[in-house]
Amino acid sequence: MASLVQRLYRALVPPEIPKVQDSANPPIKFGILGAANIAPPALITPAKSHPEVIVYAVAARDLQKAQKFAKKYGISKVYGGTDGYQQLLDDPEVDAIYNPLPNGLHFEWTMKALLAGKHVLCEKPFADTAEEVKQMFDLAEKKGLVLLEAFHYRFHPAIQRVKAILDSGELGKIKSIDAKLTAPAGAIKSSDIRFDLALGGGAMMDVGCYTLNCIRYLTSSDPTSVISATALPLKSANITETKIDRAMTATLALPNDVIASLEGDLAMPWEFFPPKLVKVWVEVKCEGGTVELLNFVLPTLYHSIKVTNKAGGTTTKRVEKVYKFADAHFESNSNLGEDWWLTYRYQLEAFVDKLKGRTPHTWVTKEDSIANMQWIENIYEKAGIGARPKSGYMLPPE
């Protein structure tokens, strides 16, 4: 219990590490597009313990909102108003952009950031369509810039430990995989960006994208087909949008007869017997046992890796917890992490390593991000409500 409290305290109030003072290798200055709720946990707090990161600027559509946000989080440069986002992109002091805008604006503002010559860490899901994701990477490659989809959970050692168990062959071949991520009914307001089709809303986009990504990551494969997909609408007086999925369930066929199921829900009805407000887990059934990771999305807070091994006719069970990398598979100049590091802190470590020309411990590749988006589209098509509308943004002529 003491270690849990200590870990949570450290995660929320990390030690402030002094920034490197090396003119030949200065810290990376980040600019944030939008005073988004996710920006403090995903970038501002993790940056405090990273010696090579300064959160330098924020832009919000409303200048006062940007100023309030900047004051609260100690950000020195503020942009606001209708041109605020572009002014931030044009600031020569800014090296990298964090894009936590609504999904439907990821494409436009990531493209604009790349055009302005900035590296980009962009929130998940990367865009509305796979074609947009491809264009984003094509531009990043053309400009020689780093671009990363913020699938933060992938950077944490807990999910990587589960993959290592599966890849080791200890449990034999994978037979099925089931991933769930839900939010409790009432937690997300009906006015939230997640329920707005024009902004790329929907459960499959928001929470479902993790479950799909996790299935693809742990099985090291892409689906071969969507067997079934069911979208549940949000029953709310002011939501009449039938293309918004409050919840999505899908069954996917994967190579080698593996069956995957996923569930994402933005307003899961409360379950009382046994009490359950959320579901956040992935379970993999193999020929010789199972492995289950409880809380694969925010493992720093708490997680458990339950392994049941049925090899040789006897059943053994064990529980593992992996808060930091036990073995030194980073480069010597990388950090092995701390038990209080959030997924976002591990992610930031990798992003900075990539920018600095070091080998990051983990990466989410172009192919991975494109495939994830493609299968999100495929699931929406199978569910009968269609992919999210693609962005109307057009690249300016060269």
Ligand SMILES: NC(=O)C1=CN([C@@H]2O[C@H](COP(=O)(O)OP(=O)(O)OC[C@H]3O[C@@H](n4cnc5c(N)ncnc54)[C@H](OP(=O)(O)O)[C@@H]3O)[C@@H](O)[C@H]2O)C=CC1
């Ligand atoms: N990695 C993670 O764990 C998480 C990731 N996310 C992702 O981050 C993104 C943002 O989520 P979240 O922080 O919860 O959302 P918020 O609604 O808090 O933030 C979105 C920001 O987008 C800006 N914005 C610009 N145009 C619009 C518009 N037309 N309508 C609404 N907002 C607009 C607003 O900025 P302004 O300040 O300029 O008004 C706002 O601050 C999403 O892509 C989501 O999927 C979200 C939660 C967790």
Ligand SMILES: O=C1OC[C@@H](O)[C@H](O)[C@H]1O
């Ligand atoms: O990225 C996210 O992670 C946690 C979820 O609850 C949230 O809705 C989503 O945007």
